[in-house]
Amino acid sequence: MRPGLALAAGLALAVALAVWRRRRRPVREVLFFPSQPSCTEELLAEAAQPGVPARPCLCPLPRRDSSFTRLLRHLLGARRSLDVCLFAFSCPQLGYAVQLLHRRGVRVRVVTDELNMGSGGSQIGFLRRAGIQVRHNQDGYMHHKFAIVDGTLLITGSLNWTTQAVQNNWENVLVVDDVKFVKPFQDEFERIWEECNPVNYSFLSKDK
Amino acid sequence: MRPGLALAAGLALAVALAVWRRRRRPVREVLFFPSQPSCTEELLAEAAQPGVPARPCLCPLPRRDSSFTRLLRHLLGARRSLDVCLFAFSCPQLGYAVQLLHRRGVRVRVVTDELNMGSGGSQIGFLRRAGIQVRHNQDGYMHHKFAIVDGTLLITGSLNWTTQAVQNNWENVLVVDDVKFVKPFQDEFERIWEECNPVNYSFLSKDK
Numbered sequence: 444m445r446p447g448l449a450l451a452a453g454l455a456l457a458v459a460l461a462v463w464r465r466r467r468r469p470v471r472e473v474l475f476f477p478s479q480p481s482c483t484e485e486l487l488a489e490a491a492q493p494g495v496p497a498r499p500c501l502c503p504l505p506r507r508d509s510s511f512t513r514l515l516r517h518l519l520g521a522r523r524s525l526d527v528c529l530f531a532f533s534c535p536q537l538g539y540a541v542q543l544l545h546r547r548g549v550r551v552r553v554v555t556d557e558l559n560m561g562s563g564g565s566q567i568g569f570l571r572r573a574g575i576q577v578r579h580n581q582d583g584y585m586h587h588k589f590a591i592v593d594g595t596l597l598i599t600g601s602l603n604w605t606t607q608a609v610q611n612n613w614e615n616v617l618v619v620d621d622v623k624f625v626k627p628f629q630d631e632f633e634r635i636w637e638e639c640n641p642v643n644y645s646f647l648s649k650d651k
Numbered sequence: 652m653r654p655g656l657a658l659a660a661g662l663a664l665a666v667a668l669a670v671w672r673r674r675r676r677p678v679r680e681v682l683f684f685p686s687q688p689s690c691t692e693e694l695l696a697e698a699a700q701p702g703v704p705a706r707p708c709l710c711p712l713p714r715r716d717s718s719f720t721r722l723l724r725h726l727l728g729a730r731r732s733l734d735v736c737l738f739a740f741s742c743p744q745l746g747y748a749v750q751l752l753h754r755r756g757v758r759v760r761v762v763t764d765e766l767n768m769g770s771g772g773s774q775i776g777f778l779r780r781a782g783i784q785v786r787h788n789q790d791g792y793m794h795h796k797f798a799i800v801d802g803t804l805l806i807t808g809s810l811n812w813t814t815q816a817v818q819n820n821w822e823n824v825l826v827v828d829d830v831k832f833v834k835p836f837q838d839e840f841e842r843i844w845e846e847c848n849p850v851n852y853s854f855l856s857k858d859k
Contacts, residue, residue, distance in 0.1 A: 473835040477791075530809070583685075584820040586809050599823065601738070601794050601809065612792040613843065615807065617825065617832060624825060627681040635821065 469620060476602055476614035478511035480504050483536050486512060490519045490543050510616070511609050514598070515540055517618055521592045524550045526632045528587040531559045531603040538566030538604075542573050553577045554635050556585040566604075578639035585635070589628055597625045677828060684810055684822035686719035688712050691744050694720060698727045698751050718824070719817050722806070723748055725826055729800045732758045734840045736795040739767045739811040746774030746812075750781050761785045762843050764793040774812075786847035793843070797836055805833045 482504035488497035515536065518525065521544050532538065532555055545551045553570055557579040560567040571577050579585070589599035600616035602608050619625070637643075690712035696705035723744065726733065729752050740746065740763055753759045761778060765787040768775040779785050787793070797807035808824035810816050827833070845851075 471829065471831040473832060475835070475839055580821070584815075586816065586820040586822050588809050589823065599808070599825070601796050601807075607792075608794065612794040613788070614794050615797065615836070615839070617807070619832075621679065623679040624681060624827075627683070628823070631683055631823070 470596060470618055471621070472513070472618040474510040474513055474600075474616040474618065476510050476608065476612060476616070477610050479507065479509040480610075481507050481509040481512055483512060483515060486515060486519075487536065487539060487543070490540065511536075513618075514616060517592060517596065517598055518590065519543070520596075521549045523593045524591075525552070525593075526591045526629070526636075527551070527553045528555075528585070528589050528632055528635060529553070529604055530556045530584065530586045530588055531562075531605050531608075532566045532570075533562070533564040533605045534609055535566070535606070538569055541566075541570060541575065545570075545573060545575050551575050552632075552636060554585060554587075554632070554639055555579050557581060558584070564606075578636060578641070580635075580639055581644060587631075587635075589632075591625065591629055591632060594629060595625060596620050597628050599628065678804060678826055679829070680721070680826040682718040682721055682808075682824040682826065684718050684817055684824070685819050686817050687715065687717040688818075689715050689717040689720055691720060691723060694723060694727075695744065695747060695751070698748065719744075721826075722824060725800060725804065725806055726798065727751070728804075729757045731801045732799075733760070734799045734802075734837070734844075735759070735761045736763075736793070736797050736840055736843060737761070737812055738764045738792065738794045738796055739770075739813050739816075740774045740778075741770070741772040741813045742817055743774070743814070746777055749774075749778060749783065753778075753781060753783050759783045760840075760844060762793060762795075762840070762847055763787050765789060766792070772814075786844060786849070788843075788847055789852060795839075795843075797840075799833065799837055799840060802837060803833060804828050805836050807836065 482500050482502055484500035484502065485497040485506070518537070518540050525541065525544050527541070541551055541553070553575060555567055555577060559565065560579055567577055588601065588603050589597065591597055597619050598616060600614065602614040602616050608614055690708050690710055692708035692710065693705040693714070726745070726748050733749065733752050735749070749759055749761070761783060763775055763785065767773065768787055775785055796809065796811050797805065799805055805827050806824060808822065810822040810824050816822050
């Protein structure tokens with residue numbers, strides 16, 4: 444074998460091994476909030492037009508990685524589906540990220556709490572107008588705060604998707620791809636999604 | 652070797668193996684709420700007087716395992732320490748369980764949210780009167796809902812420790828002993844515990 448060929452084969456093997464190891468490494472991440480302030484404009488612009496370099500943002504916020512940008516990156520990594528179950532959803536950047544995924548062809552489903560969805564700053568109206576499927580509970584509190592990316596990555600914690608929570612509260616978010624956690628949450632999502640199906644609404648019959 | 656001796660040796664080996672396997676099995680559990688109704692009286696009575704059979708409770712609630720009894724059992728398993736960080740804490744059974752641990756000599760530390768700790772039904776006053784160390788934040792929302800048992804078991808999710816949340820809300824709790832999750836939460840607890848140290852209170856100087 445010629446030395447050049449051997450080198451190329453060795454390099455290809457090393458790259459393949461690195462890719463395999465990267466794919467096999469389990470995701471077990473903890474994010475704490477309030478997040479350090481950081482600019483998300485370029486991150487969202489690159490997600491809106493993949494492959495097109497974003498124009499530099501002129502805002503004074505630092506460009507560092509933060510809990511908030513980590514959360515956004517995990518969500519924007521969705522390729523097939525995003526299932527979201529949120530007590531409160533009013534953070535504009537997270538609302539924009541979800542709309543981007545919908546436009547990209549990702550199947551987005553959102554369940555939210557009936558009492559919060561109409562409150563000031565809620566993103567739910569924007570999502571519905573964008574054509575995203577949103578359902579809500581009828582009784583009690585739908586107090587979950589989780590998302591499942593591509594059916595394989597669970598994002599869950601104490602954090603509601605509000606600017607208050609991201610910027611001011613002490614909160615936590617776990618990101619995990621262990622099927623022992625992902626599957627029960629996916630099953631719970633499907634159960635809730637069906638329970639919140641509008642064909643099952645009972646308020647009309649209740650009012651009679 | 653005599654048959655009896657061989658049998659005893661085999662049994663001892665089997666028991667040792669079973670114990671080893673049990674100790675090695677990672678804890679990865681998901682609990683969903685609202686919990687099915689179930690009686691907790693006998694469980695708490697047995698925890699109060701270990702080794703003494705509890706008198707049968709006469710209430711009509713079923714004796715089944717539920718998300719709530721699972722949560723209680725994990726907490727009552729504490730032997731050395733219990734660190735709790737809770738936005739709202741008003742569930743009497745959970746308050747009683749924490750007091751039991753304190754009486755048993757477990758080092759209990761509680762951090763809670765300043766706005767919630769005085770609200771109706773809050774357990775915080777009972778805990779403080781029982782001699783348990785409780786601290787609270789001064790600004791914003793301390794919105795965590797987690798507990799760490801013996802520094803090795805993390806219990807975290809969307810569930811505040813309130814009867815409303817346990818019995819009525821759609822909630823989740825993860826129970827996990829993976830150090831990748833436990834350690835960041837323990838570090839966060841120590842940080843918050845120090846930040847909420849009364850010697851650091853600033854409201855007196857603020858009022859001047």
